[in-house]
Amino acid sequence: MSKTETKKWMLFFPRCECEQPIVYHLVKDHNLVVNVYRAKVTPNEEGYLVLDVTGTEEDIASGMEFVKTFRVTINETGIGVMRDEKRCTHCGICVPHCPTGALSIKDNKTRRVEFNGEACIECLECILVCPYAACASAF
Amino acid sequence: MKTYEQINDRIESGKAVVLTADEIMDYVDRQGIEKAAEEVDVVTTATFGPMCSSGCFLNFGHSKPKIRISEAWIEDVLVYSGIAAVDVYLGATQLRHNDPANMDYPGEFRYGGGHVMEDLVAGKTLQLFALSYGTDDYPLREIRTYFTIDDLNQAIMVNPRNCYQNYNVAINDSDTTIYTYMGCLEPNRRNASYCSAGQLSPLLNDPFYETIGIGSRVWLAGAGGHVYAEGTQHTGDCDRTSDGVPRESAGTLALTGDMKQMRPDFVRGVSLRGYGVSLGLGVGIPIPILNQDVLRRTCVRDRDIFAPVVDYSHDYPEKTGRTICHVSYVQLRRGEIEVEGKKVVVGSISSYFKALEIAHLLADEIRRGDFCLSKPFAYLPRNRASRPLVVRNSSHE
Numbered sequence: 118m119s120k121t122e123t124k125k126w127m128l129f130f131p132r133c134e135c136e137q138p139i140v141y142h143l144v145k146d147h148n149l150v151v152n153v154y155r156a157k158v159t160p161n162e163e164g165y166l167v168l169d170v171t172g173t174e175e176d177i178a179s180g181m182e183f184v185k186t187f188r189v190t191i192n193e194t195g196i197g198v199m200r201d202e203k204r205c206t207h208c209g210i211c212v213p214h215c216p217t218g219a220l221s222i223k224d225n226k227t228r229r230v231e232f233n234g235e236a237c238i239e240c241l242e243c244i245l246v247c248p249y250a251a252c253a254s255a256f
Numbered sequence: 257m258k259t260y261e262q263i264n265d266r267i268e269s270g271k272a273v274v275l276t277a278d279e280i281m282d283y284v285d286r287q288g289i290e291k292a293a294e295e296v297d298v299v300t301t302a303t304f305g306p307m308c309s310s311g312c313f314l315n316f317g318h319s320k321p322k323i324r325i326s327e328a329w330i331e332d333v334l335v336y337s338g339i340a341a342v343d344v345y346l347g348a349t350q351l352r353h354n355d356p357a358n359m360d361y362p363g364e365f366r367y368g369g370g371h372v373m374e375d376l377v378a379g380k381t382l383q384l385f386a387l388s389y390g391t392d393d394y395p396l397r398e399i400r401t402y403f404t405i406d407d408l409n410q411a412i413m414v415n416p417r418n419c420y421q422n423y424n425v426a427i428n429d430s431d432t433t434i435y436t437y438m439g440c441l442e443p444n445r446r447n448a449s450y451c452s453a454g455q456l457s458p459l460l461n462d463p464f465y466e467t468i469g470i471g472s473r474v475w476l477a478g479a480g481g482h483v484y485a486e487g488t489q490h491t492g493d494c495d496r497t498s499d500g501v502p503r504e505s506a507g508t509l510a511l512t513g514d515m516k517q518m519r520p521d522f523v524r525g526v527s528l529r530g531y532g533v534s535l536g537l538g539v540g541i542p543i544p545i546l547n548q549d550v551l552r553r554t555c556v557r558d559r560d561i562f563a564p565v566v567d568y569s570h571d572y573p574e575k576t577g578r579t580i581c582h583v584s585y586v587q588l589r590r591g592e593i594e595v596e597g598k599k600v601v602v603g604s605i606s607s608y609f610k611a612l613e614i615a616h617l618l619a620d621e622i623r624r625g626d627f628c629l630s631k632p633f634a635y636l637p638r639n640r641a642s643r644p645l646v647v648r649n650s651s652h653e
Contacts, residue, residue: 206304206524206536207609210439212591213447213601225589228608246440248306248526248605249536250366 123171125195125235127255130164134187140168147180148172155197155239157256165256167197167239197255198239200232204251211243211252260631263297263544267628272297274622276615277456277543281555289548298622298629299554301458302475302540302614305451305606306526308437309417309488310535311347312373312515315409316384318342319401324394328386329353333372337386341394345414346372348535362435362530370535371525373413376405377477378520411515413476417487419539421459421506422563425450425583425602427595430569435530439605441568445595448565448602453611454558454585458541459507461554463500465492467543469632474511475540475618477522480627481513492638500553503562503582507636511539522614538610540618544629558585565595575644 128139135158143149150171158164170177184191200220207230211220219236220243222228243252266272273296275283280299284292314335324341328334332353335344350369357363375382381402390397405411426438427448434441438449454460462468472483487508494506515523522538545551562582571578583593593602621627 206607208305208603208605208607210449210603210605213449213603214440222591227612228589228604230609245529248439248528248534249524250527 119173119175121171121173122177123169124177124193125167125169127192127195127197128166128168128184129190129192130158130166131188132161132163134189135160135162135164137187137189139184139187139189140166142183143170143180147183148176149180165197167195194234196234196237198234198237198241198243199253199255200243201251201253204249205230206249206251208248210248211246214242214246216240216242257547258297258545260544260546260629264628266297267622268625270623270625272622274298274300274619276612276619277301277461277554278612278615280551281557284551284555289552293545293548293551296545296551298619299461299543299545299551300540300615300618300622301456301461301543301554302538302611302618303419303453303457303606304522304538304610304614305453305536306437306528306534307415307418307537308349308534310373310413310415310537311345311369312376312411312413314344314346314411316342316344316403317407317409319396319399321396322394323386323388323396323399324391325386326388328384330372330384331367331375331382332385333367333369348373349532351533357532358530363532364529365527365531365533367527368525368533370533373515373535374520374523374525376411377515377518377523379404379406405516412512413481413515413518414484414512415537416510417489417508418511418537419458419487419509419541420452421457421463421508422502422561423451423505424566424572425563425588425593426568426572427565427580427600428569429567429571434569435528436568437528437531437534438568439603440529445598445600448593448595448600449605450563450588450602451604451606452563452585453606453608454561454589455556456608456611456615458539459509460501460556460561462543462550463496463502463553463556465507465636465638466550466553467546467632468509468541469636470634471630471632472541473628473630474513475542475614475621475627476511476513476518477538478519478617479513479515479517481511482630483509483632484512485510486636489642490636491640491642492636493641497560497562499556499560501556501561504564509636522610538614540614542618542622542627542629558589561585563588565593
């Protein structure tokens with residue numbers, strides 16, 4: 118059996134696809150373990166879904182092919198929360214509020230605030246606490 | 257011993273030796289204080305953080321026909337117009353008209369005076385709406401127009417209080433989240449926040465106000481500015497360490513500078529959830545190394561600086577005067593402090609990263625001969641305490 122891996126996806130659902138039970142089929146037909154971070158998929162509106170999928174390389178590939186049969190866009194960076202480097206003043210007020218250390222100060226000499234999108238679980242806390250509106254959500 | 261004139265001569269000839277306040281300590285350790293005091297001309301200090309007591313005077317020039325503005329808004333933010341016809345003062349903490357403030361608690365405060373100042377410096381087009389009662393010489397009663405900073409005759413930043421010498425570390429002793437100008441504080445001391453550039457901060461490098469005084473030239477968001485007065489609530493008479501470093505907020509500066517010369521990266525609107533709006537401002541101040549004592553004081557390190565930990569759920573609002581404990585800036589920079597045996601994560605609302613950038617920008621300007629120093633013509637008071645507001649029940653009490 119080949120090794121399992123985890124990918125983070127952000128799916129964009131146009132209005133016409135918002136009623137598709139895509140996650141159900143990813144689990145049932147493609148053997149993927151799904152971990153949803155954040156979702157906003159409302160009937161008759163556009164929607165977004167940020168999730169982790171875990172499975173073999175083949176299962177992930179077939180899951181992706183399945184998703185692509187709909188008019189759903191897959192963003193493979195899977196990042197729904199962005200930090201605008203230009204707006205950030207690197208004050209660090211966000212750092213203690215970030216539960217996973219996605220926002221952190223690694224170099225104590227420069228005290229630059231680094232953002233690691235892969236560690237972000239999209240709790241949106243940084244958006245609430247940033248005084249300079251440097252963090253933003255895709256939805 | 258060096259004089260201001262000698263230092264300025266060296267700056268103008270491009271020979272000045274300039275170090276930042278975070279480089280000087282190691283330099284002095286290597287060279288010795290005597291040699292370093294001879295060699296080094298200037299140490300640059302800096303800070304970047306929210307500075308609520310900031311604002312600017314704007315002059316629009318006269319319309320045809322003329323108006324004597326009695327009420328005015330820029331981008332729906334109220335400006336003070338109780339001065340001459342087309343002069344206004346825009347304050348950093350003014351909310352936008354119709355902002356729900358904390359009616360929907362905690363309010364978001366997305367835009368206000370500080371943001372207008374940011375947009376102005378960034379060269380954006382802004383809307384002016386002004387009213388008047390009309391006079392014989394100023395007949396126009398209403399005006400709506402669009403302008404940029406280039407259209408203004410003057411845009412002069414005039415800040416009654418900037419650059420607090422030191423500051424509180426805010427913590428929350430209650431069992432509910434509170435929203436303060438120090439950010440969001442979670443219940444039961446789950447986090448804390450501080451606001452100072454510590455060893456890089458201007459007045460911590462000149463604790464007795466020996467070189468930074470009224471008339472001192474400063475780098476104000478990229479423009480040449482100066483100290484025009486002691487800052488409001490300046491309290492030279494404060495709790496100090498044996499080296500003279502204040503253990504509480506202490507001294508402040510009133511600063512002014514030409515906004516037309518400022519850089520937008522250092523004039524930033526601030527939105528503090530549940531609290532309001534403010535202005536994030538960058539300030540750099542050069543310290544002339546006149547003698548060994550001045551140099552020694554610029555060698556202050558984070559480990560020598562202590563800030564009081566204060567509860568913002570009860571003690572601060574009720575003005576009880578209680579300080580829980582003091583912590584050093586080494587602990588604060590580590591991101592974790594110890595408060596009565598409990599470890600508390602801590603964040604900064606002041607940007608050391610930007611302060612460092614400013615200290616280097618200013619050092620480069622001085623090395624290039626583009627920024628000279630000026631000797632203060634009056635000193636900041638060293639022995640004055642701060643007064644509370646006494647609430648009296650009648651005018652004869």
